[in-house]
Amino acid sequence: MSTPMRLSALLLAMLASAGVHADSSCTATNDNQDQQCATSCPSGQTARCANGSGSSAPKCECESN
Numbered sequence: 001m002s003t004p005m006r007l008s009a010l011l012l013a014m015l016a017s018a019g020v021h022a023d024s025s026c027t028a029t030n031d032n033q034d035q036q037c038a039t040s041c042p043s044g045q046t047a048r049c050a051n052g053s054g055s056s057a058p059k060c061e062c063e064s065n
């Protein structure tokens with residue numbers, strides 16, 4: 001498993017163990033695979049993730065439905 005995937009798995013495991021219930025989640029990275037983000041959104045919100053081009057940072061956010 002790659003480092004970004006491990007970080008995502010760890011983040012999601014931490015959120016789950018903290019009692020956070022997410023209805024929507026996603027992850028994104030950039031083309032260089034050196035930056036990653038992940039988000040888990042509560043009920044009533046939708047996770048939106050966009051990969052970054054080259055070395056640009058990816059974007060992860062929650063949006064109201």
